[in-house]
Amino acid sequence: VIGGMNAASVGVVKDGKFLGLAQDQKQGDEATQAWLVNTAKVAFPLARIADALLNPGKTIDANGAKITYPKIDFIYWVGGNPIVHHQDTNTNIKAWRKPRTIVVNEIYWTPTAKMADIVFPTTTEYERNDITMSGDYSNMHIIPMKQVVAKQHGAKDDYQIFTDLCKAYADGLAEVYTDGGKTEMDWIKEFYEGAASAVNANTALGIQMPSFEQWWEKNEPTEFYETPESAAYVSFEDFRNDPVLEALGTPSGLIEIYSDTIAAMNYKDCGAHPMWFEPVEWLGMKDKPAKFHLLSLHPLDRLHSQQSNTSNRKRYAVAGREPVLINTEDAKELGIKQGDMVRVYNARGEILAGANVSDDIMRGVVQIFEGAWYDPNAEGLCKNGNPNVLTIDL
Structure with a gap:
């Protein structure tokens, strides 16, 4: 398995050789198709991770469907600190002791890294070349991120770690993962040139991005400015002007205060419209378990x-x-x-x-x-x- 986040990126490996992505396999490969179907059935909300680890085989309701927890024997966690950010830490720790093996990519000796069986030391942004942007909503800059120090104490880029794992896992897998052997600089250049091509073709933006070589050498952010069109943007304007042809992505195509979809789920703790439910613990309880x-x-x-x-x-x-x-x-x-x-x-x-x-x-x-x-x-x-x-x- 390359990754189980969605079926489009699931790979098929047999006898130590990578055969390709699952969706590219022949429909007659019944084992592969059955695996995809079963994988979709066991996907569960991340907030349920402790419950799933502690109770394999338990069936829960989620978004109108029944989900049965699988037995999870292996966790590979990259990016995040779940021992800190997940609720009820003591229960969470009991849950994390259930899998046979936990692997973590980490820069720092976090509480999550301490709970892992294997820790791959990864590089900081100072130890690698990269590309980034500023402004989650404005997308105001494209920024070069140049390596400033050598990789420290055997740390590797995440990209290199994943590539090495692919090489060890199956013949031909690394070639697919790296898209034919691309390096980190190949990817950075490809991402930049893809953006530059789109920007330079749009004269309304009023900016021409330089070549990748010029941009990387100059080592300064490329800044984008607000256009008259973006300044005049109104959320859902097309829908307001024509709610039939510009319908929203809801089942009715309208803004839904009451949801027939949620109503059909018949959940006691999730109504079809916004409403107040008594929390499990709160100050208004008759028998409060604590004062605060x-x-x-x-x-x-x-x-x-x-x-x-x-x-x-x-x-x-x-x-x-x-x-x-x-x-x-x-x-x-x-x-x-x-x-x-x-x-x-x-x-x-x-x-x-x-x-x-x-x-x-x-x-x-x-x-x-x-x-x-x-x-x-x-x-x-x-x-x-x-x-x-x-x-x-x-």
């Missing part, structure tokens, strides 16, 4: 868990831990003062945090930003203050 409601917002000083292990942490840490925002009156009742190290706990786990005492949060609520790297002691108490030790799983 936890909010775990996106952090102000980092992107999720990125930079949680750097000197940047000193800018916001309290008592050397992730801050917990607590109401002044609540803190007074508990004898907590600004800057105190406190233990935050529930039935699922416990963490250390630094107290930020404030009137900016209501009574009965505490806030801890998500993303602190999980760092447990021998008893499982997270010394850094990762709130997912406390949050509930599905």
